[in-house]
Amino acid sequence: MSENEPDRPDRRHDRRGGGRPERRERPGTGRVGYGGQARRTDPGKRSSQRPSERRRHADPARSVAYETLRAVSDGAYANLELPGRLRRAHLGGRDAAFATELVYGVTRMRGFYDAVLARCSDRAPVDMDPPVLDVLRLGVHQLLGMRVPAHAAVDATVGLTRGEIGAGAASFVNAVLRRVSETPAEDWMGLVAPGAGRRAEGTDDGAFEAPTSLEDVGVAHSHPGWIVRALRAALLAHGASTPETVDADLLDLLHAHNVPADVTLIARPGLLEVEDLLEAGASPGTLSPYAAILTEGGDPGGFPAVRDGRAAVQDEGSQVLVLALVEAYDRLVAPGASEPRWLDLCAGPGGKAGLLAALSIPRGATLFANETSEHRAELVESAVGAAMDAGAEVFVGVGDGRRIGAEEPNSFDLVLIDAPCTGLGALRRRPDARWRRTPADVGDLTALQEDLLSSGLDALRPGGVLGYATCSPHEAETIQVVNRVTRGRADVELLDAGRLLDSISRSGHVTAGRGSFVQLWPHVEGTDAMFFAVMRRREAPAGDL
Incomplete structure (x- = not known):
């Protein structure tokens, strides 16, 4: 029933206590009717x-x-x-x-x-x-x-x-x-999800009880059934699981979604040293050299550097994909770049734009940050403010990212597309997303993602590099989008995103997915489930990374 419908005596109780008469407990069912009260003589229940x-x-x-x-x-x-x-x-x-x-x-x-x-x-x-x-x-x-x-x-x-x-x-x-x-x-x-299976923590596979029903898996771990099936397929599609391990890995992934994530900060390079956050009580990250983790909880706003924008809350997966893209720029584009121009095509709410802005300063690049709404553009302006105070040249604009490729073709040396997606990779941080999304959303979003990727490639100068990212591991939003768009373009080559992430990672190794793609996982790397692909617009014979 709609929230806006008027109260009806047979459906609601008003504030005066009105409503339907009480119904007695149905004998032998253990159920209570709406408005009813359990009738028991046990004084312990009174x-x-x-x-x-x-x-x-x-x-x-x-x-x-x-x-x-x-x-x-x-x-x-x-x-x-x-x-x-x-x-x-x-x-x-x-x-x-x-x-x-x-x-x-x-x-x-x-x-x-x-x-x-x-x-x-x-x-x-x-x-x-x-x-x-x-x-x-x-x-x-x-x-x-x-x-x-x-x-x-x-x-x-x-x-x-x-x-x-x-x-x-x-x-x-x-x-x-x-x-x-x-x-x-x-x-x-056991009563409501008898077929969910079980993966005992801290034990080997001998303690694993394989699920017999994915619907029960969804009930036990509180995920809609369609998301459970999509995540299982994604584990296989990205090479994170084999048919023999996928059910155990799925339970680990769903469990990770239901464990509150630690708050992760970034010390924006050139604006703050990560050691300053560590000395204030944070712990070092595992992937990003600029990450600091609040393992004991706490309010990020209690850090002065967060309040003034030199640091920010940002998941490590989000950090390393930006760093990997800039690493590709440094290797392949920067040596010949003159007055470089960077583009964040879908910049809101501004976390990645804030990192790009900080990284643009020593490289002499101008950053153009695009958003589709005025409100989100204001958030981007706030996120890049500290970098601009430190000398970054940033322009924030409002526009349709699908049109930029046609309006400004061959214009940018670096393009980042953090595409709108289902958000299935951030369910531990935004659990309400699992109840908002439906399977119908996937088709609409993949069409948008393909349009944005095509536009971003058109906006890229020959020789420039582009990063495509989603906070979703869904195969339709990741591998399939990249393959469909690049398959028909002879002017695009995929780079080895895994090697790029390895080169900038604190640990020196990131679990790569299939081929040129990287898919991070909460239950493996401890990050949001970020997907990342890096590609280059050809200007001559394809170069090797």
Whole structure:
């Protein structure tokens, strides 16, 4: 039902506690009807408080989490919505961490939690009123995904429901959550996803139980089934798995998506030494020589260099692909370049543009950063500000990247295309993306990606280099896009992206994919699942890298 439809007595509970009459528990089912209350004589299942004494309002952290989830359900992004609500509620420290865990924990695991809720209510989650479903998910996460005592989780969630939705809904939430609390999380896993298989951490393949159902794998690891199938195919297509290892690797990958990623910073070269971040408490990265990782958590805004733009939050996978592209430029283009011009074709929100701007200074290059919207262009301007203060020449413009190749052909020595994509490579950082995307999105995005890559190649000068990147390992968005566009162009040669990344990597080795392509993985390199290909526009006989 649409969020904008009026309340209907048979579907919703209003704030006065109205709604459908209670329904009794169905004997032998363990399920509770909407608005119903479990009828048991076990005194351990009863509250010792009088109704007038029971909690009627939630604490601020739970309230912020609930409000954020409601906003996300209406289309907001958790990573953009939550910080502002925390500030407005003046939450910090443990309260902010608790609210953050609630929001991201629910968002990550809601597929599994909904399967549990379906076992504990006569009403399927899809048929529940969205506000009620959100508070139920908050309660289930506290019961199954956190160390909150069961009585506290139920009591606090019922208080949140009573204050935000109404007494009738609170009765229903209380009954359902008590049902959930009767079964441990590991037992629920076996009940709702018996065919999911298991990869015990810290053991060899002898402890691996192969999955018998990819749908159950999706339920257990809280991923839509189509994403599970796409990721399994991607592991094979990029050469990260063999048919014998792919199921175990898939479970490792999905597990990595549900583990919060450490915050990674970049010390923008020429603007800040990475040692300054390390001395402030960060740890060195594993791939990028400019990376520093906040392994113990913490607020990036607490670093003065982050506040003034000399450092920024940026995943290592995002860092190394820019560094590899500039390495190709240094080897193949820079020796003969005069007044070099660089282009970031899809620059928003500006992380890669900020790194390119810093790298452009010692190379005397002018950077042109293109975005399709005014708002994202403003974010790019902010990201490149510190580099411009240090002498970078950067122009930020708003335009359709698909037209730049025709409007400015043969104009740039370096082009970066970080193409819009499904975002399946960043699900550990943006878990809400797994619930926003559908298989239909892939076709629309691949058409856009091909147009952008063709435009970028047309904008490239003969002899120039281009990097194509996506934060998705989906084969259709990566290998297939590059192959379709380059197959019909005799003026383009693919370079060895793996060798380029090896040459700039702190570790000296990056797991390469198939042929000229690189595909990074959260469960292997510890980065977002970035895909990267590097190509050169021919000006003469093809040169060797």
